[in-house]
Amino acid sequence: MSILSTARINASTIQNQAFANLYNLINTRSNVPDPTDLSGARKFVHVRLPRRGRNFPGFPFIVIDRIRPVKGISTVSLTKSFMSFDSTITVYSQDKDSDSDANQNGAEQNNLITDNIIKTLNNATNQKDLINNGMSGMEYNIDTDVEDFEGRTVFTSEFDIRFERSLTQTT
Structure with a gap:
């Protein structure tokens, strides 16, 4: 999936541009650093759950789901509509790695990434910047959980x- 550059949402890029604006914000390492790879070489932010296999980058990682646009009422001219955009960002970390004292650090990594x-x-x-690009009125809530994933403890923040x-050009 090719990610667009951050820009203003318009009638022909509602889905892709809204996603790109959120993805690029979170994928900027100065905003949300990877606690296991400060150089930024490792794939850290994904558009779907990565497949576990030879090329799996390992934990922790972030998944940003596709945007779900919702059209509201239109202007009198019918060229603009009030749009809402919903998305989910999930942070995954696991208790596989430990620090120098052998303390499990999956929850700590998850909390650090969530805080960032x-x-x-x-x-x-x-x-x-989001408002200027057509994404205003941001609200969010966070759910946390602990799951078993292939016999390993995985911490999630969603x-x-x-x-x-957001008043958006729709035609």
């Missing part, structure tokens, strides 16, 4: 994000 995403989403400059009532 919160900081990125709440940053005033980032919010202004952000349900909604951008509300």
Whole structure:
């Protein structure tokens, strides 16, 4: 999947551009660094769950789901509509690795990444950039869970994000 550059949403790029704006924000390593690879060489942010196999980059990782646009009422001219955009960002980490004292660090890594995403989403400059690109009225909630994945403990944090009532050119 080719990711667009960050830009303003328009009538011909509603789905792709909204996704790209969110993906590029989270995939910027200065916003959300990978705690296991500070150089940024490892694939850290994905558009779907990565397949476990030879090329699996390992834990932790982030998955950003496709955008779910919702059309609201239109203007009198019918050329613009109020659009909302929903998406889910999920952070996955596991208790496989340990620090120098042999303490499991999956939950700690998950908390660190989650905090960095919160900081990125709440940053005033980032919010202004999203608004200028047609994604305003951001709201989110976070669910956390612990799951068993192939016999390993996996920690998840799931952000349900909604951008509300953005007036968007639709025709």
